[in-house]
Amino acid sequence: MLVINTIRNTARLSLRNAYIRNCLTNEIRATNFTRTFSLGLALRQQDVVNVTFIRANGEKIKSSGKVGDSLLDVVVNNNVDLDGFGACEGTLTCSTCHLIFKVPDYDKLPEKPGDEELDMLDLAYDLTDTSRLGCQITLTKDMDGLEVTVPATINDARAA
Amino acid sequence: MSFAKNLVYSRLKLLNKYSRSVNTSAIRLQNVQQVTTGKRICIVGAGPAGFYAAQYLLKQLSDCTVDIVEKLPVPFGLVRFGVAPDHPEVKNVINTFTKTAENPRLRFFGNVSLGQDISLQELRQRYHAVLLTYGADQDRELQLQNEQEQHVISARKFVAWYNGLPGAEQLQPDLSGRDVTIVGQGNVAVDVARVLLSPIDKLKITDTTEYALEALARSQVQRVHLVGRRGPLQAAFTIKELREMLKLPNVTTNWRSSDFTGIAEQLEQLQRPRRRLTELMLKSLSEQSTRSSTAAAGRQFLPVFLRAPKAISAKEMEFAVTQLREGVAVATDATECLPADLILRSIGYKSSCADAGINFDPQRGHVRHEQGRVLKDGEEKSVEPGLYVAGWLASGPTGVILTTMNGAFAVAKTICDDITAKAFDTASTKPGFEVGSQRIVSWDGWLRIDQQECEAGKSKGKPREKIVDIEHMLTIAGV
Numbered sequence: 077m078l079v080i081n082t083i084r085n086t087a088r089l090s091l092r093n094a095y096i097r098n099c100l101t102n103e104i105r106a107t108n109f110t111r112t113f114s115l116g117l118a119l120r121q122q123d124v125v126n127v128t129f130i131r132a133n134g135e136k137i138k139s140s141g142k143v144g145d146s147l148l149d150v151v152v153n154n155n156v157d158l159d160g161f162g163a164c165e166g167t168l169t170c171s172t173c174h175l176i177f178k179v180p181d182y183d184k185l186p187e188k189p190g191d192e193e194l195d196m197l198d199l200a201y202d203l204t205d206t207s208r209l210g211c212q213i214t215l216t217k218d219m220d221g222l223e224v225t226v227p228a229t230i231n232d233a234r235a236a
Numbered sequence: 237m238s239f240a241k242n243l244v245y246s247r248l249k250l251l252n253k254y255s256r257s258v259n260t261s262a263i264r265l266q267n268v269q270q271v272t273t274g275k276r277i278c279i280v281g282a283g284p285a286g287f288y289a290a291q292y293l294l295k296q297l298s299d300c301t302v303d304i305v306e307k308l309p310v311p312f313g314l315v316r317f318g319v320a321p322d323h324p325e326v327k328n329v330i331n332t333f334t335k336t337a338e339n340p341r342l343r344f345f346g347n348v349s350l351g352q353d354i355s356l357q358e359l360r361q362r363y364h365a366v367l368l369t370y371g372a373d374q375d376r377e378l379q380l381q382n383e384q385e386q387h388v389i390s391a392r393k394f395v396a397w398y399n400g401l402p403g404a405e406q407l408q409p410d411l412s413g414r415d416v417t418i419v420g421q422g423n424v425a426v427d428v429a430r431v432l433l434s435p436i437d438k439l440k441i442t443d444t445t446e447y448a449l450e451a452l453a454r455s456q457v458q459r460v461h462l463v464g465r466r467g468p469l470q471a472a473f474t475i476k477e478l479r480e481m482l483k484l485p486n487v488t489t490n491w492r493s494s495d496f497t498g499i500a501e502q503l504e505q506l507q508r509p510r511r512r513l514t515e516l517m518l519k520s521l522s523e524q525s526t527r528s529s530t531a532a533a534g535r536q537f538l539p540v541f542l543r544a545p546k547a548i549s550a551k552e553m554e555f556a557v558t559q560l561r562e563g564v565a566v567a568t569d570a571t572e573c574l575p576a577d578l579i580l581r582s583i584g585y586k587s588s589c590a591d592a593g594i595n596f597d598p599q600r601g602h603v604r605h606e607q608g609r610v611l612k613d614g615e616e617k618s619v620e621p622g623l624y625v626a627g628w629l630a631s632g633p634t635g636v637i638l639t640t641m642n643g644a645f646a647v648a649k650t651i652c653d654d655i656t657a658k659a660f661d662t663a664s665t666k667p668g669f670e671v672g673s674q675r676i677v678s679w680d681g682w683l684r685i686d687q688q689e690c691e692a693g694k695s696k697g698k699p700r701e702k703i704v705d706i707e708h709m710l711t712i713a714g715v
Contacts, residue, residue, distance in 0.1 A: 159292060160641045163332065167325035169476075172638055195476040198509035199636055229642060 125215040125222070129156060129175075132202075132228035143217055147210035147224065148173050158226060166211035168192050171200035173210035176225040182206035185213065202227040274299035275655060276666040278363040280350050280590075281370035282306035283313020284637055285627025285644040287333040289367055292648035294339050297655070301341045303363070303669050305348040308402065309677040309709040310685060311337070313371055315637075316702075317401045320427040321442035322434065324699060329637060337679050345669055346677030347710065351591035353674060362669060364662045365622040365651055368594070368603060368610070369644070372585035372628040376601070378419065382548040383581075386410065391418065391428045391582030398431055398448040400702035402709075405447055411455035413577020417553050419545050420582030421464035422472040426481060428580055429460045433487045433535045443693065443700045459536045461574050465544045465558055465565040468499055468517055469506070474636075475513045482520055486534040491521045495541040543572060552576050585633035595620070602632050608647030609654075622660035624651055681713030688712050 127150055129137040137157065141150035148162045151173070164170040174197065177185070185208070189197070193212050197203055210224075277293055279286045282304050290302045310316065312330055319326045337344055348354060350370065359366050375392040377383060389409055396404035416432055418425045431439065436453045444452075464471060482489055500518055503511055543555035544567050553576040556567035586601025595604045595613040604611045608626055609619040626647035627640055635643075655662055677685075685703060692701035703709050 159295070159645060160288065160638075163329045163637060163641065164325050165328040165331065167328060169323065169325040169328075170636070170638055172641070191479065192476070194512065195474075195479060198475055198512055199638065201638075201642070203508065229645070 123217075125217065125220045127215070127219070128221075128223045129158070130223055130225045132226065136223075141215050143215055145215045147175060147213045147215070150215070151210065160229075161226075162211065168196060168209070168211070171196045171209065174200040174203075174227055175208055175210045175213075176202075176204050176227060177206045177208060178223065179206055181219075181222060181224075182208070184218075186216065187212075187214075200227065201229070274301060275365070275662050276300070276363045276668045277302050277365045277367065277651070278359050278669070279304045279367045279369055280359070281313065281368065281627070281629070282308075282311035282344065282346070283369060283371050283627060284315055284329065284333075284640045285369035285371070285629075286313070286367070287311075287336055288641045288644035289369060289626055289648040290342060291332070291336045292645050293651065294336065294341055296648070296652050301343070301668070302339075303343045303345060304337075305345045305350065305354070305359075305669065307347075307349045307370070309346040309706060309713060310682055311344060311346065317396060317399045319399075320395075320431065321399065321444040322430070322438065324442065326637065343669075344677075344679040344682065345671075346682060346713075347675055347706075347715075348669075349590075354669075356591040356593040359669075360623065362667050363622075364666055365624065365655075365660065367624040367626060367647065367651065368629055369625070369627040370587070370590055370629055372587040372601065372633045374586045374588050374601065375581065376584040376586055378545050378548075378581055378583065380545060380548050385548065385550075387550070387577065388548060388579045388581065391420065391424050391580045392585055394428055394580055395424060398444050398452075400443075400445040400448075400704045402704050402706045405445070405704050409451070410578060411451060411457050413551075414456060414458045415461070415575035416457050416459070416578045416580060417461040417463060417574050417576035418580045418582055419463055419553075420472075420584070421462055421539070422582060422584070423474055423477050425462055425580075425582035426473045426477040428582065429462055429537060430477075430481060430484065432457050432460050433481075433484060433537055435485055438485075441697055443698055443702060445702055445704060446696075457535070457578075459538060459575075461538045461540055461576070463540045463543050463545075463555065463574065465542070466563070467541045467560055468496060468514060469502065469510065470560075470563065471513065471517070471539075471541075475509070475516060478513065478516055481537055482516075484537075487537055488534055489520055489537045489539070490524060491517065491539055492541070493521060493524075495539075496521055540574065543574075546571060548576075548579060553579055585628065587629045600632065603629055605630055608643075608650045622654075675710050675715040677710065677713040677715060681715060684714065685709055685712050 123142045124140050125143060126138070126140045127147065129139065139150050139154045139156050141153065145153070146166065148166050150156065151158055151161050160172050163172040189208060189212065193209050196209060197207050200207060275297060277300055279290055279302060286304055290304060293300055293302055312333060315327055315329060336342060350356065356366070375390040382388065387410060389407065393404060393407055394409060397407040397409065418429055431452070432455070436449070439452060440449060496518065499514060503514060506514060542558045542565065544558050544565055545553065546556045547554040552573045554571055554573050557570035557572060558565040558567050587603070589596035589598065595611055597604050603625040605625045606619065608624050608630060610623040610625050612618045612620055624647055626644045631643060654660060689700040689702055693699055703712070
C-alpha cells in the first residue's frame with residue numbers, strides 16, 4: 077500500500093509541475109489577451125482527454141482537456157459556449173457548472189461528491205441522481221470520450 | 237489537486253487584471269460614440285441581473301450598444317452590498333461582470349439616478365429598449381406597534397451597514413445587549429446571525445467595513461434567536477448556510493426538540509434538497525445533548541419554529557404559537573416571549589418605484605410584467621414596447637445568483653426575440669445617454685475607486701476597505 081501511495085504521490089507531484097509549467101507557458105503566450113489557451117505544446121498526445129458536452133436539446137459540443145484538468149477548466153480553457161458556466165470559478169459556492177453523467181460514467185468517477193458539493197447541487201435546476209459539479213471532476217486518462225449533459229438552460233432555447 | 241487548481245485560477249485572475257489595464261483606455265468611450273447605427277439598449281441598475289443581461293445582449297446582438305446606468309458611483313449591486321463579507325468566493329462573479337464591462341460596446345454611467353437625474357420617459361426616447369434591473373432596496377415590515385423603536389432594525393439595513401452601502405454607516409446598531417432576536421429564517425437572516433456570532437478575527441480578514449468591525453468587536457451579543465412562523469420542513473435557509481453555522485467556532489446551535497415532532501417520519505417523502513436539509517437539522521438536534529454540556533460558555537444560535545410575531549416591547553418580543561394547516565401557519569391563542577435587546581426584521585425585501593412612469597405593484601413590491609415585458613398601466617395584456625424588467629425588481633427577492641442569472645438571460649433573450657419580430661422600433665437613430673454637467677463615474681472611474689479600496693485594504697490584511705462616502709468616491713473617480 078505504501079508503495080502504491082508513494083507512486084501515486086509522485087504522479088500527483090509531476091502532474092502539479094506540469095500544471096505550473098503549462099500555466100507559465102500560457103501566461104507568456106497570452107499576450108494577445110484571450111482566454112483561449114492552446115493545448116498543444118509540451119503535451120503528449122496521451123495526456124489529452126476528449127470530452128463531449130451535450131446540451132439538453134441534443135446539440136453536441138466536442139472539446140478536450142488534459143489529465144488533471146477539471147471539467148470546468150475544459151469549459152474555460154476552450155471557451156466552450158455555455159453562458160454563465162462556472163460563475164464562482166470553482167470555489168464550490170454556486171451550481172452553475174452542474175453536469176449530468178451517464179450512470180456507468182457516474183459510478184466510475186474516482187471520488188464521490190462531498191457534503192459541500194451536494195449542498196450546492198441541491199440548488200441546481202434539473203437535479204438528477206447522476207449530477208455532479210464540473211469543477212469537482214478531475215479528468216483521468218480513462219475518461220477519454222466522456223459525454224456529459226448540460227442541464228436545460230436558456231442556452232438551449234436559443235440554440236433550438 | 238486543489239493546489240494546482242487554485243494556482244490556475246489565480247493565474248487566470250492575473251491575466252484578467254492584465255488585460256483589464258490594457259483595455260480600459262479612453263479610446264473605448266470614443267469607439268462607442270462613433271457607433272451611431274445599431275440598437276441602443278439601456279440597462280438601469282448595475283447588479284447581477286443587469287450585468288448578466290448585458291453579457292447576453294452583447295453576445296447575441298453584434299450591432300447593439302449597451303449602456304448601464306447606476307444610481308451609485310460603484311457597480312455590482314448586491315454582490316458588493318448584499319453578499320456576506322465572509323463569502324468572498326461568491327463575489328468571483330465580479331470577474332465575469334468586469335469582462336462584460338470591458339466590451340467596447342458597453343458604457344457604464346455611475347451616479348445616475350432614475351427618476352431624479354433622468355426620467356424613464358427620457359431614457360425611452362434616447363434608447364430603442366430599456367431594461368430595468370434596479371433590484372429591491374426596501375424591506376417588508378411586520379406592521380406591529382413599536383416597530384419604529386430604536387432597537388428594531390431591518391436586517392437589510394444591518395447588512396448594508398457591515399457591507400458599506402453609502403448612507404448605512406449611520407445605523408449604529410446597539411449591540412450592548414445579550415439577546416438578539418431575528419424575525420425570519422431566510423439566508424439573509426442566517427447571514428446576519430453568522431456575522432453577529434462569528435469570532436471577530438474571522439471577520440477582520442474580510443471586507444467588512446472598519447466601523448462595523450469596531451462595533452462587532454465591542455459586541456456583547458451572546459444569543460441569537462432565529463424565529464420562523466412555520467416548521468422545520470418550511471425553513472427558508474439553504475443547507476450551505478446552515479452547515480456553515482454548525483461549523484462556526486465557539487458557537488453552539490440549540491434546536492427545540494418539540495419543533496421536530498413527527499418530522500423524521502416525513503423524511504422519505506421529501507425531495508432531495510429538502511430531505512438533506514432536514515436530515516442535517518435532525519443530526520444536529522441528535523448531537524445536542526452531548527454538545528451543550530461542553531460548550532456552554534460560547535455564543536448560541538437558537539432557531540425557533542412555529543412562532544408568529546405579535547408584539548414588540550423594550551427587552552422582549554412576543555410571538556403567537558402557530559400550527560401548520562396545509563403548509564400555512566395559523567396563530568393559536570398561546571403566546572411566548574423571547575428575550576430581545578435587539579430585534580432584526582428579516583421577512584423579505586421589496587422594490588421601490590423609482591419613476592412615476594413605471595407600472596409598479598406597491599402591494600407586492602415589484603414591476604408588473606409578463607415574461608420580462610413590462611405591462612401597460614391598467615391594461616392587462618398589452619405591453620410597453622421596448623420596456624423590460626429583470627432580477628428582483630421583476631421576480632421579488634428570491635433565489636440565489638443562479639436564479640437571477642437564468643432570469644436575466646431569459647429576459648435578454650426576449651429582447652432579442654422582440655427585435656427579430658420588430659415588436660418595437662429599432663430603425664430610427666437614438667442618441668443614447670449624453671453626459672451634461674452631472675458628475676458621472678465612468679468604468680475607468682470605478683477602476684480608480686477599486687484600486688484605491690484594494691490598496692487601503694492591503695495594509696489591514698483585508699481584500700479591500702470599502703469607501704462609503706459618495707463625495708469621496710466621486711473625488712477618486714476624478715469627477
